[in-house]
Amino acid sequence: MKNPYYRVWLAICFATLMSVQGYAQNKETASRLATYFSPGTTDVISPDDDGFIRRWLLLEPIDKPNRSNTVFTDSYIRKTFTTEYFPGQFTVLPKNGDKVKVGKQELTWHALDSKLFNVKLFRFASSLQKQIYGVLFWAVTVINCPEDIPNVRISVGSNSASMWWLNGEEVVILSGDCRMVKDDCLSKRLTLKKGKNIIRGAVINGPGMSDFCIRLLDEKGAPVKNITISYK
Template sequence: MNIKRNVLLPGVSLAILLASAALSRSAPQHDKTNGIVGRDTTASLAPYFTPANTLKNTPDAEGFIRRWLLLEPINKPNRSNTVFTDSYLRAAFTTTYFPNQFTAVPKNGEKVKVDTQGLTWHALESNNFNIKLFRFASGLNKPTYGVLFWAVTVINSPHEIKNVRMAAGSNSASMWWLNGKETVLLSGDRRMVMDDCVSPRLTINKGKNIVWGAVINGPGMSDFCVRFLDENGMPIKNLTITYE
């Protein structure tokens, strides 16, 4: 039996060979869909995200929504998170950054321009109950500090559900809307805690409902979690989640 062995050439160290192999693995791959060379974003977002698909998706066992459309981060420099007062956040979150900001559900792969930034929407499934925005940005080689993230998802209900509360947590500050109406504002410098803030009583309509969110952070990690609780404080799980 012939056994193939790796043979080091004179003057070539093992460290150099390993470094060369690592560079080869991380080198850009040819993207056959658009004819350009780019990173394998599926691999770069693992193990925190997988691409969303068209199969039926529901909240997880604890009711958390894991399927989201996420926009690549908007530059919003802040050296400290102490500036995130209610008034600052309302001004930051109600600024128009791109067309149809609250009137249309974006498409997966849709591109928008914010000032000089060209940004793309990504339809993703989170592998955790909390959506790790820092990992989303770093996985795409985007800025991770001094940024503003936008998130949107569509929940579908088989019937009208009254006296619902949206429960959200985020790192750092965030604001959330249901069907165009503000529901929760999390201000200040905070860590992500599940059900950190809950909304007043809401109604989930029969059929399609749109959830929008904005998360802002200066230094540090960024993530969020969202779920709906019924009038008894129990997670609502009989929903389907889409991204269109």
């Protein structure tokens, strides 16, 4: 009969090996992400110098196969984006590390600050070794206003198609095989309310380098900067 302590020793060795391997994988993932993102903090941040919003909660990509982006008509993307893939999709404010089930996928929310004005979803997915083509991304952020700000437009660019909501109301839709261009599409004039405002978005792509950029423009077309951005 084998010494029982031998089995304990083997179990400890195996657990240690798995722990070291997991640490190495997490460190490698963080290193890949670091080129384009930094981990989110509990502090609020401001828009960048050009008004772009860089702080986002990003959900790992949902599998949504499309061999071509030519199918992204208004009717197709509206149906796709208004389909509920997980509970609370249009209402819950997620936290870093929260997980959701979409079919057989278990996906995690990540609180990140983009190092560029455009949020590189392709790099986000590839850094996590997730699917990069035929994908649907969800993004959420919180805009904090010291007072009501009227006549604001939400300005969006995305690759490829996308749809965006402010406080639960659809405000912008970009259809077709889009390339990411600053200020590609503007919402109607809106009012940011005093306090917390939630921007929620969905970006879909078949083949291609998924990304997006968003900023808020005032009635004169200048970037809105008297706001802060947070995760809650």
